[in-house]
Amino acid sequence: MEHIKKQLEEIYPLSDQDWQSFYAKLTKQEFSKGSLILKEGQQENYLSFIDRGMIRFYIPGIDNDLTFGFSFEGEFTSGYDSFLTRTGSLYAIEALTNTTLWRITYDDLQTIYNTTSMGNVIGRFFSERLFLLKFKRELSLLRDTAEQRYMKLFEERPNLIQYIPLKYICSYIGITPQALSRIRKRIS
Incomplete structure (x- = not known):
């Protein structure tokens, strides 16, 4: 839990009230190695912080899966497009190791955005960081x-x-x- 607080404080100074509001909405969930965190077609309902473990993002295939992303310990992660659009995911997310996530639901995150001073700043920071990672990978594949x-x-x-x-x-x-x-x- 301290990892999350430290990361958030690097982005924006947290008041005790803001941290308590955020912290109260987090739930801990454990996934064993090889288990699916998000199935293809399932709507993503969580923004997660990886406390322990590694995950991969992939498109399931008949012969081979197409892996297009990874997230590691100390990072925020999500099937973010599905999370934002409230539609089914076009890919799956798998735990590559035993993984522990701290998770906040879509609805609870909207509450944080609307009731804390830190919500929108932190949300924008992580959205921009995710965009830059994806854009950099896309350019690399092309160039x-x-x-x-x-x-x-x-x-x-x-x-x-x-x-x-x-x-x-x-x-x-x-x-x-x-x-x-x-x-x-x-x-x-």
Whole structure:
């Protein structure tokens, strides 16, 4: 719980009243490794903070899933498009490890936005950060070679390479396992 408070205070000075309003709305939920946090077609009803664990975002496929994102300990996460539009998700979210989330519902977050001084500032900050991450990845997929995308993972998100199975990394950077094997041989 202190991780959340610390992150929020880095963005905006929290009054005790604002923190208590926010804190009172959080619920803790545990997910075991491999379990679905959000199923394809299900409406996302939570904005979550990862207290412990890692998750991946993917589009389920018949032969292969298409992994397009990861979130790690200490980060806020959500099926955010579904959360905002109140529609079913076009993808799934899976716990890659045993994962503990602190969660706030859509309705409770709207209450926080309307009743605290910090709500809108923090909401805007996280929305903008999510947009920038997605935009940067999209540009990378369009402009960079597979090897460049792989090397950027080392620089920008070393925890991805360290803890995520290679099949998910391949899918994330848009290459086959064989192509990744060749890239790894070339750079080692």
